[in-house]
Amino acid sequence: MSSDAVTTDAPTVPTLTDVLLDEIAVFRGRPRSVEELSGGLTNRNYKVTTDEGSYVVRVSSEETGALAINRDHEYRNSVIAAAAGVGAPVIAHLPDRHVMVVGFIDGHTFADHDFAVPGTIERVAASCRALHAAPPFVNDFNMFEIQRRYLGVVQENGYRLPDGYLDLEPHVATLRRALAVRDEGTVPCNNDLLAANFIDDGSKIWLIDYEYSGNNDPCFELGNIWSECHLDLDQLEALVTAYYGRLLRNKLARAQLQGLMSKYGWTLWASIQQATSPIDFDFWSWGMEKYESAVAIFRSARFDELLDEVQRAD
Incomplete structure (x- = not known):
């Protein structure tokens, strides 16, 4: 990996805003509640609930290259895992905003x-x-x-x-x-x-x-x-x-x-x-x-x- 792909500055993971939620079709114009979920060492995860159900919005940092994370691969593989019946359904992907939305799995x-x-x-x-x-x-x-x-x-x-x-x-x-x-x-x-x-x-x-x-x-x-x-x-x-x-x-x-x-x-x-x-x-x-x-x-x-x-x- 080339050194120009690495930063020594602490990457900032954006927070979820109403403006960002309105960019996602499943949330646009709908009443919703937002709860930040615990965990997530390279992103922030939020449970967003509307009248149609609950979803997890994953908001990621841009600075993950040093950790060998590729967000496009993550998205495409998540779709394959969902089709296999073991991964959460993928609802939306906003690559320019570093956001992926998946179905919320109600369980332990x-x-x-x-x-x-x-x-x-x-x-x-x-x-x-x-x-x-x-x-x-x-x-x-x-x-x-x-x-x-x-x-x-x-x-x-x-x-x-x-x-x-x-x-x-x-x-x-x-x-x-x-x-x-x-x-x-x-x-x-x-x-x-x-x-x-x-x-x-x-x-x-x-x-x-x-x-x-x-x-x-x-x-x-x-x-x-x-x-x-x-x-x-x-x-x-x-x-x-x-x-x-x-x-x-x-x-x-x-x-x-x-x-x-x-x-x-x-x-x-x-x-x-x-x-x-x-x-x-x-x-x-x-x-x-x-x-x-x-x-x-x-x-x-x-x-x-x-x-x-x-x-x-x-």
């Missing part, structure tokens, strides 16, 4: 502990399979490439790097070679399924927020869920088993290694956000939690075992 937003509820992991796997069976997304997402891009941003701008971060690069190269042995291609993935991006309406579990979406190894999706939702290894095994219909040891190892790579890569996302985001959030501590978890696995005997297991026929 997950927290990490929801994965302990019996049957939940199996339902999550079913939603992931539905998304992964959709037509291809318009772009690819590869954490090895994203991590290199993030690293360039961090080094060019003098942002913080955790102690010993670069010392792990040889391990990453070894990990990438091991994953290539049984590479089975890519499928449409959300790539950012933290707990808050699952919504249970009582009938199915929806997958929301396609900022980082792209075609990817399905085991990255599973491993990233393991990392982001703080699942234990038994829960990851249950997720992999439910997804594939039976326990495949090489897929379990693959999900763990992809989850490890997600931890290593998202650490740099946190460094960039710590340096540039106006949001009052401790991105550095968030990133260091991931980094320390990654270091523990990279430096353990288990890492070599996983490298062996992922290359074997199950």
